[in-house]
Amino acid sequence: ASPPAGPWQLIVASGKSAAAAEGNLRRLGEHLQRLPETNLADVAFTLQVGRETFPHRRVLVCRDGADAVSALAALDPERVVSGTGPRQEPSVVFLFPGGGAQYPNMARELYEGEPEFRAHMDRCLEILRDRHGVDLAPALYPRDGDAEAAAARLGQPQLALPALLATEFALAKLWMSWGIEPAAMTGHSLGEYTAACLAGVMSLEDALELVMLRARLFETLPAGAMLSVQGSESVVREHLGDRLSIAAVNGPELCVVAGPVDAIDALETELAARTIEFRRLKIGAAAHSAQLEPILEAFRKGVRKIALHPSTVPFVSNLTGTWVQGAEITDPEYWVRHLRNTVRFSAGMGALLHADNRVFLEVGPGTTLTSLTRIHPERRPGHTAVSSLRHPQEAVSDRQFLLNA
8 A cells, every 4th residue: 555645746647639638637627526536646657657658748737636637637737747858858957046046945745755865864964053153044944924034044155055055956856866967067156066966076064164154254354245137148247346356247138237235236326327227136245255355365275275176067167158178177377266256147048948849947946047038038948947946936846937937
């Protein structure tokens, strides 16, 4: 006897024609209606691994048998995802978001209900407790009523940065346990540490070590701010002056500016007068700016203590905007420049988008990198962008969202 089905199951069906695929789903709904005691997890498993896959495909994520019967009877296009499979298996690119994407309870349902995710997250939590004296769990998975206070705590670099790396690492391991292996990877700023860890450049312990060092050093700096600005790098640079830096180029017409709070305030006033669109980011530091100069030597000393190895998975660098080459990733100076210099995310996506038939999977909280991929001018019809975790304002189950992905 199999164990009782948990909530949210992935139901898949296919056929040699669209009519055949829909017919298979209708018959499945009738079967579940006749036998309501059927274990839905067994049904999902059998359909996923015990049936041949044909080109015309249908997918439904349902809460339980009754939900499945209702959705299959209506074949609601909002619930039943339809499509035609590609002739060749697509390659998958893992995208890892950076600072500012974190929020309390991100992936909490996966921690509570997915043993693979929980095992890797627990390992990260243990390393942070034992080596760094940081108890991340209360801020990451707060008790009822504590979410607002947890959000404030999770805004601190010493909690925000390790929370992101741990969540991304555990989520990547969950995807890989399901057979979704990355052909390539890239990360945005902090996200590159996750990519490097999974590619064997550094161990998980060392990745968390560097992230904690980065966080501690950030907290020694004066308050900073970051502003997302609509415009090309050359146009935005005209408004910067001596105190502001281009922190990231996220698209041909989208940049992030970083610097002291008063200088960012002044830039906002100027941009508003010129009717240039901008948005203040929820980050209390001026990452990838001249404000980081005082901490670079301490960071350099920390990186030199870390064992760095050549990458075993191809990944694109934020620093160069192209594929990591040879031994550059094992040079401590690479990571110092990566901390200080502009994030070349748009250029990196251009390199990744040169290949056809690719799925770009955002492996972390939110949908920012998915959105940037979708609006990139190099994106073509054979490119699909998918988010793993919901936006914090979306009231939807983590597991439901992930299975839909």
